[in-house]
Amino acid sequence: MQYRPLGRTGLNVSVIGLGTMTWGFQNTQAEGFEQMDYALERGINFFDTAEMYSIPPTAERFGNTEEIIGNWFAKRGKREQVILASKMTGPSLEWVRGGSAITPDTVVQAVEGSLKRLQTDYIDLYQLHWPNRGSYHFGKVWQFAPNFDAQAEKANFLAVLQCFEQLINDGKIRHIGLSNETAWGLQQWLSIGEREALPRIASIQNEYSLLCRHFEPDLAEIAVAEDCGLLAWSPLCRGMLSGKYLNGAKPKGARLTLDTRHDFRSNANTDAAIQAYINLAQAHGLDVTQMALAFVNSRPFVTSNLIGATSMQQLRSNIDSIDLELTEDVLTGIETIRRQYPMVF
Numbered sequence: 001m002q003y004r005p006l007g008r009t010g011l012n013v014s015v016i017g018l019g020t021m022t023w024g025f026q027n028t029q030a031e032g033f034e035q036m037d038y039a040l041e042r043g044i045n046f047f048d049t050a051e052m053y054s055i056p057p058t059a060e061r062f063g064n065t066e067e068i069i070g071n072w073f074a075k076r077g078k079r080e081q082v083i084l085a086s087k088m089t090g091p092s093l094e095w096v097r098g099g100s101a102i103t104p105d106t107v108v109q110a111v112e113g114s115l116k117r118l119q120t121d122y123i124d125l126y127q128l129h130w131p132n133r134g135s136y137h138f139g140k141v142w143q144f145a146p147n148f149d150a151q152a153e154k155a156n157f158l159a160v161l162q163c164f165e166q167l168i169n170d171g172k173i174r175h176i177g178l179s180n181e182t183a184w185g186l187q188q189w190l191s192i193g194e195r196e197a198l199p200r201i202a203s204i205q206n207e208y209s210l211l212c213r214h215f216e217p218d219l220a221e222i223a224v225a226e227d228c229g230l231l232a233w234s235p236l237c238r239g240m241l242s243g244k245y246l247n248g249a250k251p252k253g254a255r256l257t258l259d260t261r262h263d264f265r266s267n268a269n270t271d272a273a274i275q276a277y278i279n280l281a282q283a284h285g286l287d288v289t290q291m292a293l294a295f296v297n298s299r300p301f302v303t304s305n306l307i308g309a310t311s312m313q314q315l316r317s318n319i320d321s322i323d324l325e326l327t328e329d330v331l332t333g334i335e336t337i338r339r340q341y342p343m344v345f
Contacts, residue, residue: 001043002322004303006083006125007202008227009175013046013083015297016322017231019308020047024054024064026258026310032068033075035315040081042319048205048231048306050087050129051114052096056259059095063117070119083124085231086114087179087205090130101132103156104163111172126164127177127205132156137180137207139264139345141214146184157189161198168199177231179205183218190226203303205231210241210277210292210334211270211344220301229303235296236307236318237265242289243278246271255310265345273341280333286324293321295334 003012018039023032036047053065066086073079088110089096097106114123130137133153136144167173176199178186189201204223208215208230215223215230223229236242239255245266250257256266281288296305309315326334 002297003045004229005227006175006303007177007229008200009202011083011124011175013304014044015302015304016042016044016293016319017046017048017085017304017306018044019233019306020049020065020069021053021055022255022308022310023068025056025061026054026253026255029068029071031310032065033072034312035309036069036072037076038312038315039319040078044319045081046083046085046304048085048087048233048304049118050089050127051110051117052087052089052093052129056261057093062095063113066114066117070117074119079120084118084120085125085127085177085205086118086123087127087129088114090128090180091132101156102128102160104159107160107163108167111167115172122171123173125175125177125202126167126173127179127203128160128181130180131178131182131185133185135180135182135185136214141343141345154188154192157192158196158198161189161193161196164199175199175202177201177203177205179231179233181206183222186219186222186228190222190228201228203229203231205233205306207234208232208296208299208302209235209237210295210338211237211265211273213338214343215301220299223301230299230301231304231306232296232299232302233306234308235293235305236289238263240265240270241274241277241292243274246274253310267345269341269344273337273344276337276340277334280330280337283333284327284330286330287317290317290321290324291326291330293318294324294326295331297321297324298326298331 002015133148307318
């Protein structure tokens with residue numbers, strides 16, 4: 001395994017991080033335990049979860065994944081071997097604190113709930129799952145039109161950072177991060193923290209894959225210049241890059257088969273791009289999913305690549321991508337396909 005610094009925290013996290021959102025619905029607790037055991041054996045020290053998991057989110061499943069991780073900590077006694085990240089839900093889900101915004105009060109409530117479910121005294125990296133004001137993530141890029149009170153947002157950032165400082169002083173969280181943020185948001189959080197001598201944002205967890213490269217170029221520049229790297233979620237684009245959903249296929253038990261919500265990522269351009277990446281991988285004797293993950297691993301602005309798996313076979317293959325170094329010919333082929341299909345969703 002390879003490791004990279006988590007911002008300026010002094011922690012080094014595995015380049016392959018273990019995503020957990022399927023545990024508690026698509027995966028059983030026993031399967032989650034097996035994945036955590038194996039990941040730790042392979043040198044993965046970074047686990048990422050969220051209070052709203054498992055996915056797709058429902059009131060009944062809220063907190064299921066954190067509870068599974070907490071039960072694993074209790075049974076295995078390996079809490080100190082894991083750098084644990086969790087996330088606080090942003091506004092909109094009515095069953096999560098009435099859909100309320102991120103404020104100092106709701107932050108405290110969320111942290112206390114996660115600590116209880118995770119059966120731990122502290123969370124290494126605590127993240128805000130999405131911002132109060134909304135963003136272009138989750139399929140909203142085509143309609144994104146910023147319209148908010150910037151001064152009010154910055155006042156909220158300051159209040160939340162002050163709350164985080166107290167939680168860090170209390171030993172309940174150690175470091176903080178963002179998720180599904182924009183370049184403006186990330187830079188404001190960093191600037192306010194520096195100006196007020198408050199906790200520093202260590203990372204940003206946004207979607208990133210061969211099919212979704214919204215992180216480039218502006219957020220990538222901030223990530224490198226400010227030591228605030230990307231935790232890449234959905235690096236296989238919900239498994240779509242495997243090709244298993246091509247032409248409308250819905251394999252039994254697969255994520256997009258079980259998740260009946262509208263899938264904004266599925267369209268003719270997406271299928272065409274996926275087929276082009278499959279053809280490229282085959283031309284170079286590569287597994288397309290390992291090629292896709294190796295690409296994410298190779299980006300200089302990536303701190304950790306958050307893989308997810310529903311089977312041990314998938315997990316083993318995904319972790320093995322750490323040993324794959326893409327040739328210049330493959331990288332050139334990837335960029336050629338990107339120019340042909342620059343933004344498929």
